[in-house]
Amino acid sequence: MLDLLLSILILIGATFTLIGSLGLIRLRDFYSRLHAPTKATTLGVGSLLIASAVFFSHQDEGLSLHEVLVTLFLFITAPVSAHLMAKAALHLRLTSRAELPDDRLLDGGECSEKDEAGRT
Numbered sequence: 001m002l003d004l005l006l007s008i009l010i011l012i013g014a015t016f017t018l019i020g021s022l023g024l025i026r027l028r029d030f031y032s033r034l035h036a037p038t039k040a041t042t043l044g045v046g047s048l049l050i051a052s053a054v055f056f057s058h059q060d061e062g063l064s065l066h067e068v069l070v071t072l073f074l075f076i077t078a079p080v081s082a083h084l085m086a087k088a089a090l091h092l093r094l095t096s097r098a099e100l101p102d103d104r105l106l107d108g109g110e111c112s113e114k115d116e117a118g119r120t
Helices: 002-026 030-060 065-091
Strands: none
Touching: 002 030, 030 065
16 A cells, blocks of 8 residues: 555656656746746655655654655745746846736836726
């Protein structure tokens, strides 16, 4: 039963990591490329680390904290770094396929009136 659980976790991890890597290669603009590895690869590496923690906890008859700490660090740092890179790209006005928000939103202000496209 343990081998089946570990196999499923490893396959899920490998699949998510592959999808994230392909997204990094295939997607066209920076924002899409940023999204692929931060979401899919985080889930993939997290699944592989959970499989490793289960395996070594079963081998050593105790809880394996190394993998748990690495997983926690990964889940905390990946979204923060992606957010900071996206914010820097917005500041630099990096071109995207989608329209960029109004300048007032980039400066931290609220945009209350509607613009030409009818957005708020």
